Amino acid sequence: MKADDKKKRRKFMQQMTGLGVLGLAAAGGILGAPYLKAAPERLRPPGAVPEEEFIGLCIKCGQCLQVCPYDSIVLEDIDGKAGVGMAYIEPRERGCYLCEAFPCILACPSGALDHEHDSIEFVHMGVAVVHNPDACLAKVGKPVPDAAIDRIYDHTTVLTDAERRSKKVTVDPNEPEKVQLQKQVLVDLEKHRGENPCTICADMCPFHPDPSAAIGMVDAKGGGMLPEIREACNGCGACVELCPTDVIKVIPRKNYAQIYGQGENHA
Ligand code: SF4
Numbered sequence: 001m002k003a004d005d006k007k008k009r010r011k012f013m014q015q016m017t018g019l020g021v022l023g024l025a026a027a028g029g030i031l032g033a034p035y036l037k038a039a040p041e042r043l044r045p046p047g048a049v050p051e052e053e054f055i056g057l058c059i060k061c062g063q064c065l066q067v068c069p070y071d072s073i074v075l076e077d078i079d080g081k082a083g084v085g086m087a088y089i090e091p092r093e094r095g096c097y098l099c100e101a102f103p104c105i106l107a108c109p110s111g112a113l114d115h116e117h118d119s120i121e122f123v124h125m126g127v128a129v130v131h132n133p134d135a136c137l138a139k140v141g142k143p144v145p146d147a148a149i150d151r152i153y154d155h156t157t158v159l160t161d162a163e164r165r166s167k168k169v170t171v172d173p174n175e176p177e178k179v180q181l182q183k184q185v186l187v188d189l190e191k192h193r194g195e196n197p198c199t200i201c202a203d204m205c206p207f208h209p210d211p212s213a214a215i216g217m218v219d220a221k222g223g224g225m226l227p228e229i230r231e232a233c234n235g236c237g238a239c240v241e242l243c244p245t246d247v248i249k250v251i252p253r254k255n256y257a258q259i260y261g262q263g264e265n266h267a
């Protein structure tokens with residue numbers, strides 16, 4: 001789509017969704033309530049336009065989450081406040097795995113996820129930070145506990161009850177691609193069960209083609225190791241989901257330079 005066409009389409013959708021929301025507000029008697037406001041704390045799906053535009057453009061259709069093979073996207077519920085029903089990612093529950101073709105972006109009919117941002121070099125959801133370094137298993141020299149791996153089975157939606165109970169999966173090429181992809185995460189994660197030092201965040205980062213441009217393990221001051229967030233990190237949140245001890249979080253809408261400045265982020 002040409003840039004002018006895209007701008008026109010976005011403007012049209014903004015007007016249409018704006019009218020829709022006004023109608024809803026009037027019907028519900030909430031005109032004047034702070035119904036639509038930016039929610040900078042929300043991690044939006046890949047390709048999301050700036051927050052102020054996003055809340056006008058997301059028509060809450062759920063198309064993005066229907067095509068997401070990892071079930072990474074959810075819609076805000078009634079407590080979301082900043083626009084009920086808008087798409088977001090809760091990375092501790094399920095990060096984004098940066099699909100090659102970004103089907104979520106392609107499926108978005110309104111321009112809330114920008115079709116011109118449908119490749120890895122344009123996707124900037126946020127940036128990861130090591131917010132709880134003293135809990136890092138690699139720093140304190142403790143092995144990855146079973147419970148940390150089991151937790152990911154527990155919230156992987158495509159598994160059968162038997163698979164979830166046994167914590168055992170195999171990737172079957174006859175199963176739907178979505179099932180295969182989600183099982184592959186578990187198969188890769190299994191290699192880290194009991195690992196010491198833990199390297200889950202660095203090894204499971206889905207940034208492509210080179211995850212080490214986004215994260216790597218480095219020696220920590222005072223001993224042990226810590227993850228180092230690097231310039232290519234785009235805030236997908238997979239490391240947040242998979243970290244056994246909740247060491248990493250994503251700051252939505254920020255980029256590396258805004259959080260770390262131009263220098264290196266040494267642990
Ligand atoms: S890139 Fe893939 S995993 Fe990430 S939100 Fe989009 S469809 Fe889901």
Ligand code: SF4
Binds near residue numbers: 232235236250
């Ligand atoms: S370090 Fe990798 S897994 Fe973590 S948020 Fe950044 S790109 Fe995603």
Ligand code: SF4
Binds near residue numbers: 227242
């Ligand atoms: S996943 Fe990374 S941050 Fe989390 S405990 Fe393991 S090495 Fe530390």
